[in-house]
Amino acid sequence: MNVSALAGALGGLHGWLSGAGQIAYAAMLLASRIWLAQATFVHGLMAMMQAEGFARLPPALDTMLQGVLPFLLVVGLLTRPAALILLLGFGQPSIEQDFAGPRGVLLLWLMAQGAGPLSIDYLLRIGLRRVPFSLVRAVWQFYRGIERLTAEVLPFATRLYLAVFLAAGSGAALWSQPITGEFLTAPWWLILLCWILILGLFTRPIAVVLCVIWPLMPLLGPEQSFTAVGLLLLLIASRGPGKLSLDWGMVQATGILHGSQERVTERAPRVVVVGGGFGGIATVRSLSRTNCRITLIDRRNHHLFQPLLYQVATAALSPADIAVPIRSVTRGQQNVAVRLAAVTGVDASAKHVLVGDERIPFDFLVLATGAEHSYFGRNDWSPFAPGLKSLEDAVSMRGRLLRAFEQAESETDLEKQKAWLTFVVVGGGPTGVELAGALAELAKTGMDMEYRRIDPAQARVVLVQSAPRVLPTFSPKSSEEAARALGALGVEVITGAKVTAIDPGGVHVDDVRIAARTSFWAAGVAASPAAGWLGQAGDRAGRIIVGPDLSVTHCPGIFAIGDTAASNGWAGKPVPGLAPAAKQQGQYVADVIRAAISDRPSPPPFQYTHYGNLATIGRLSAVAELRSFRLWGAPAWWFWGLAHILFLGGGRNRAAVALNWLWAYVTYRRSTRLITGSIDDP
Ligand SMILES: Cc1cc2nc3c(=O)[nH]c(=O)nc-3n(C[C@H](O)[C@H](O)[C@H](O)COP(=O)(O)OP(=O)(O)OC[C@H]3O[C@@H](n4cnc5c(N)ncnc54)[C@H](O)[C@@H]3O)c2cc1C
Secondary structure (H helix, E strand, O other): OOHHHHHHHHHHHHHHHHHHHHHHHHHHHHHHHHHHHHHHHHHHHHHHHHOHHHHOOOHHHHHHHHHHHHHHHHHOOOHHHHHHHHHHHOOOOOOOHHHHHHHHHHHHHHHHHOOOOOOHHHHHHHHHHHOOOHHHHHHHHHHHHHHHHHHHHHHHHHHHHHHHHHHHOOHHHHHHOOOOHHHHHOOHHHHHHHHHHHHOOOHHHHHHHHHHHHHHOOOOOOHHHHHHHHHHHHHHHHHOOOOOOHHHHHHHHHHHHHOOOOOOOOOOOEEEEEOOOHHHHHHHHHOOOOOOEEEEEEOOOEEEOHHHHHHHHOOOOOHHHHEEEHHHHOOOOOOEEEEEOOOOEEEOOOOEEEEOOEEEEOOEEEEOOOEEEOOOOOHHHOOOOOEOOOHHHHHHHHHHHHHHHHHHHHOOOHHHHHHHOEEEEEOOOHHHHHHHHHHHHHHHHHOOOOOOOOOHHHOEEEEEOOOOOOOOOOOHHHHHHHHHHHHHOOEEEEOOOOEEEEEOOEEEEOOEEEEOOEEEEOOOEEEOOHHHHOOOOOOOOOOEEEOOOOEEOOOOOEEEOHHHEEOOOEOOEOOOOOHHHHHHHHHHHHHHHHHHHOOOOOOOOOOOOOOOEEEEEEOOEEEEEEOOEEEEHHHHHHHHHHHHHHHOOOHHHHHHHHHHHHHHHHHOOOOOOOOOOOOOOO
C-alpha cells in the first residue's frame, strides 16, 4: 500500500468515525442530561437549595426549581440556563466536594455546547434565530458565540481535567487540594494513557479504554464521580478530540497527502447524479469529503422512502411522513448543488446531460433513476389498476379506496354495492402482500361504526398471484406464514392464476371474473428509460447493463446503479431491486469515482451483501428473514417496525411515523383518511 493509499484509507476511517461519532455524541449528550437530572433530583438538589445562593430564594421558587430543573434537562429545553443554575449551586460549602468535580465539568459542557440534537432546544434553534424580539435574538447570538469560542478549548480542557483526575485517583484531591505527590500514586500505564489523552493521540479509542478500565481500578472515587467521569470520557470519545490534538494534526496531514481537502476547488471534477432516490443519495453522501462539484438532479424535490408508500395509500401515514426534501438532505454538504429538473437524455460522447434544450456537462455521471410500473405490454390496464411508485400514486390510491367505501354507502343496488366493496390487488410480492394486508386491516378495524348503510368490515380483498406462492423471493415457510396471516385478516389469496383482463368493473383471473370497482397493480416493474438515453437496449426489464464496477460499457465515466441497472454483483447472480442494494451500489460508485479523481487504483468489483427480506402483513404480523435467522408473527413485526423507523430519513419523520403507529396500535384508528381533490375525479 503506497503512502497516498494509506492516507486515503485513514481519511476514509476518519470520515466514518466522524459520522458514527455524531450519532453517538447526540446520544451521549442525552444520556448526560438524563443522568444529571436524576442525580440532581435524587442527591444534589436538597443540598443545593440549602446552599447560600439559593437560601436567599423564596421557598416557593426553591421548590419549583427542584421540580423544574431535572425536567428541563431531560427534555433539553432551556438547557444552558438550567445547567448554569445548577452550576451556581456548586462551590457552596454544603455540597459534597467529591460530587462537585466531574459533575460540574459535565454541566459546564452542556452550558458551553448546548443540549445536542436530541433536545427541544435544538428543534427551536432556527425559529429562535428569527423571532421578532431582539432580546431573544441577542441571547441566542450570545450562546452561539460561547459555543464557537469553546468548541476547541472545551474538549482540550476536559481531556486535561480527566487525565489529572484519573491519575490522581480522587476527585476530592483534585477539586479541593493542590495537586501534590499523590498525583503519582497511579500505575505507570495509567499515567501514560492519561498523557496520551492530554496530547489527543488516538483519542477516541483511548477514551473508550479508559472508560472501561478505570472503574475496575482500586483508585475508585465516589459513586457519582464514577458515572460522571464515564460520561465525560464517552463525550470525548464520541465528539472527538477537537483541533487542539495530535489526532487533528494527523487528519490534516493525511488530507494533504491524499489531496482530499474538504474545500472544493473551482477546477474540481464535475459529478452529475441523476435521481435522488436511495442510490443517488448514497453516492452523493459518500462523496461528501471528495474534491468534486456534484450536481444532483431529480424531477421531484423529495427523497422518498418507498417501502412505506403502501401505508400512505392505506391511510396509515401522511405523505410528508415518508419523504424529505432533497435540499434538506444535502444542506450541510457544500460540494452539492441540487437541480429540480427532468432529465431527457445523455450525450455520452460530449459528456453532457440533457434537460430539454439545456446541456449540463459532466466528468462522471451516475444514473440512478429507479424503476417504473410494468403492465407486461398491457399499458391499457393502468387507468383501472394503478400502481404504487410515487407519493402522487399513493395519495391517488388512498382517494380511490376511500371513495369506494363512500360509493358503496350511497349505492342501493346490492350487487353494485358488493362490487364497490371488492378490492383486487394484482401481484403477490412484498408490495402486493403488504398492500392487501393493510387494506384488509383498514376495512376490518379502521372505520368501525362510521358508516350507516354498509359495514366496511364486510369488504372483500382478493390478492392474485401468478406464481405458486406469495412472496416467491422468501423461503417457502415464510410464504406459508404470510398466506396464513393474510387468510386470518380475511384476504382471499389466489395463487398460480393469471390476470387476463382488467376493466373499470372488474378483473378476469384466468376464466373467472371478479366484479370489483377498485383494483391495484403490484405485479411488475420496468427500469426507467435511462438505457435508451445511452443508446442501449438494456436487459429484458429495460435496465442498463453494467460491468463489474457498475460502469456502462463504451461510455467512460458513466455509471448506472439501483433499480435502473442490471448488475450480476451478487456472487454472479443479478442484484435484486431493493433499497439496500441501491445504497451499496451508490457507495461503491462513489469509491470508484474518488479513486479515479485521486489517481488511485479502482476498488475490486462490486459485491452486493444481502442482509435479508422483510414484509409485514398486518398488526403484529410480519415475516423477517435475516440470513439464516427467521422470524414470524409479532417478533418479526416489532423488528420490521424498528428497522423502518431506523432507516427512514429525517428525525421529524421518524418521530411522526412512530407516533402515528403508536396511535393506530392503541386506538385502531387511521388518522389520515383524507380524500383530496374533487369528488368528481375519475
Ligand atoms: C411500493 C414499493 C415498496 C418497496 N418496498 C421495499 C422494501 O420493503 N424493501 C426494500 O429494500 N426495497 C423496497 N422497494 C424497492 C426500493 O424502493 C427500490 O429498490 C429503491 O428505491 C431503488 O433505489 P433507486 O435509487 O434505484 O431508485 P429510486 O429510489 O426509485 O429513485 C429514483 C429517483 O430518480 C428520479 N428520476 C427518475 N427519472 C428521472 C428523470 N428523468 N430525471 C430526473 N430524475 C428522475 C425519481 O424522481 C427518483 O427520485 C420498494 C419499492 C416500491 C415501489
